[in-house]
Amino acid sequence: MRRPSYIAVAAAVVLSAASGAGCHYQVAIDRKPGAAPRCTDGVCLEVVTFYTNRKTVGVWMHAPPSTRLINARVAAGDSPACQGRFPTEWVDVDGDLHRQGPVDVSGGHGLVFGFPANTWMSHADRFFDVELDVAGAPRCVRARLTNAEGRVAVGS
Amino acid sequence: MRAWALLALLAPTTGASCVEVRYQVRDPRIGDPAQPPMQIEGLSVRDLHGVPGEEDQGNDWARPKMTASGMEYRDAPDDFERTVLWKVRIQGGARTEITGLTWSPESAPRCAGGHQALDILVDDVEHNSALLAPDVQVHWERPVVISGEQVVAGRFHEDPPLLHAPSVVDVLVVHRDGDRTTEECVRVPATGPGITYWNKKRWSFGGRIFWRRSLPSTSSSLFGVAASFGRWVGPVRIGIEGTVGGTSDSKPDSEAPSGTGWCFIDPGTDCDIATFGGGSLEASGIGWRWNRWALGWSVAFESIYARIKHTPPGGTQVARSAVSLGPRLGLSVLRAAPDVAGVSRISPTSAWGFEVFVAAGTTVSGEGAGDPITGGIALIGF
Numbered sequence: 001m002r003r004p005s006y007i008a009v010a011a012a013v014v015l016s017a018a019s020g021a022g023c024h025y026q027v028a029i030d031r032k033p034g035a036a037p038r039c040t041d042g043v044c045l046e047v048v049t050f051y052t053n054r055k056t057v058g059v060w061m062h063a064p065p066s067t068r069l070i071n072a073r074v075a076a077g078d079s080p081a082c083q084g085r086f087p088t089e090w091v092d093v094d095g096d097l098h099r100q101g102p103v104d105v106s107g108g109h110g111l112v113f114g115f116p117a118n119t120w121m122s123h124a125d126r127f128f129d130v131e132l133d134v135a136g137a138p139r140c141v142r143a144r145l146t147n148a149e150g151r152v153a154v155g156s
Numbered sequence: 157m158r159a160w161a162l163l164a165l166l167a168p169t170t171g172a173s174c175v176e177v178r179y180q181v182r183d184p185r186i187g188d189p190a191q192p193p194m195q196i197e198g199l200s201v202r203d204l205h206g207v208p209g210e211e212d213q214g215n216d217w218a219r220p221k222m223t224a225s226g227m228e229y230r231d232a233p234d235d236f237e238r239t240v241l242w243k244v245r246i247q248g249g250a251r252t253e254i255t256g257l258t259w260s261p262e263s264a265p266r267c268a269g270g271h272q273a274l275d276i277l278v279d280d281v282e283h284n285s286a287l288l289a290p291d292v293q294v295h296w297e298r299p300v301v302i303s304g305e306q307v308v309a310g311r312f313h314e315d316p317p318l319l320h321a322p323s324v325v326d327v328l329v330v331h332r333d334g335d336r337t338t339e340e341c342v343r344v345p346a347t348g349p350g351i352t353y354w355n356k357k358r359w360s361f362g363g364r365i366f367w368r369r370s371l372p373s374t375s376s377s378l379f380g381v382a383a384s385f386g387r388w389v390g391p392v393r394i395g396i397e398g399t400v401g402g403t404s405d406s407k408p409d410s411e412a413p414s415g416t417g418w419c420f421i422d423p424g425t426d427c428d429i430a431t432f433g434g435g436s437l438e439a440s441g442i443g444w445r446w447n448r449w450a451l452g453w454s455v456a457f458e459s460i461y462a463r464i465k466h467t468p469p470g471g472t473q474v475a476r477s478a479v480s481l482g483p484r485l486g487l488s489v490l491r492a493a494p495d496v497a498g499v500s501r502i503s504p505t506s507a508w509g510f511e512v513f514v515a516a517g518t519t520v521s522g523e524g525a526g527d528p529i530t531g532g533i534a535l536i537g538f
Binding site for chain 2: 031055085090095097102110131
């Protein structure tokens with residue numbers, strides 16, 4: 001039986017320690033809108049870009065008239081929808097920066113959400129939640145970012 | 157040249173006063189009206205952070221924009237946003253809604269003058285990384301809703317003159333009673349008579365780049381660098397310091413100036429060629445401050461190990477080593493971190509500046525062929 005090399009054993013130990021210390025391999029997607037939009041009751045949300053070594057999430061959203069963006073969060077899978085612990089810090093709507101909400105997002109828009117630096121310290125089982133007000137009615141739209149193994153699961 | 161290499165090594169420590177400084181209020185005043193109870197918790201000066209809307213992409217900052225063809229990145233200035241962060245402790249009820257904060261002179265009309273908050277932050281951070289996560293995080297939504305007792309912070313444009321004048325933080329609170337909504341502006345005194353502050357700094361890294369006239373073991377002038385790690389205990393920084401240095405070059409230059417004063421940069425035939433290393437236990441602090449200028453002091457007990465090569469005229473080089481022990485006293489003129497009206501003159505701070513020091517030493521091992529009392533000048537930062 002072949003024994004593992006010392007280098008392989010050492011690498012396993014280092015990787016294990018790094019994982020336990022909160023260091024994870026980076027995952028990302030970066031594509032064009034239209035690949036996998038998910039629509040519910042007239043609101044279509046598609047996560048288009050995110051990197052777990054950056055602080056932004058880029059989405060394309062289409063919403064009915066009189067829709068306002070109230071908030072957005074990155075959340076762990078066990079967090080109730082729209083109550084995750086990482087709220088957005090700023091929102092760019094079609095190139096216009098908004099440092100506070102709410103903001104009108106009726107129609108189709110490209111949005112970039114900025115998040116705090118500690119958002120991705122752990123990136124397993126992460127969701128992206130958008131809190132909307134559609135014609136006076138609150139809505140929470142959730143999109144998966146990663147699965148339980150920490151791999152990209154956008155659109156699943 | 158050895159001296160310039162050492163200079164480059166320690167240069168970053170002189171930027172010590174460029175980092176964020178947190179002040180804790182000592183005598184807070186309750187806001188007006190008194191319900192819900194609000195008072196200043198503290199502030200962070202030089203609250204430097206990335207510019208909202210921009211993203212660090214490794215070497216460059218870029219402004220991302222989502223378009224129908226995907227994410228586009230536009231060039232952005234390589235810069236930080238320089239702000240002041242005022243923290244207000246609020247003892248709210250089950251639900252307190254905050255729509256805005258304003259930092260203004262106390263003469264300004266309520267909630268209608270001075271600086272509007274760029275961001276509102278709340279202390280509901282999930283600390284999955286105590287190292288990276290701040291104690292408050294931005295809340296983009298309006299109103300910001302808190303429950304019970306929480307700290308709410310407002311991020312404002314840096315305004316040094318206003319930090320040194322009587323000022324207030326106004327908190328705009330929304331009350332709801334059925335369909336009826338009313339707004340109330342609570343004025344919280346931030347700076348002014350009777351309100352004092354103390355720098356929350358505890359741990360501190362520091363450094364020194366110094367010229368020293370001699371050691372107890374050699375009369376040659378030397379150049380050195382030192383790095384220290386310390387903790388503030390009240391107004392005194394207790395630290396340990398490690399130091400290395402020596403004369404320049406590895407052998408005397410016959411065309412160099414005579415005497416021992418220039419051995420640190422261009423040693424002549426009168427110079428020993430020396431290298432040294434050592435450590436010290438140091439206490440230091442701020443004796444007086446005015447705005448960003450300060451007078452500092454330091455007391456240290458140092459031990460130095462030196463290796464010395466001496467070449468007598470016409471002779472062959474002789475090497476020896478020596479260990480010396482002794483006290484060192486220093487006085488410094490410093491450029492300190494930005495402060496705020498009411499901060500104690502002797503409060504901990506971050507600063508950089510020039511120090512003049514004297515040192516006495518006894519050679520406890522080896523030959524003491526230098527000066528028992530000496531001195532020097534240093535560029536210091538902590």
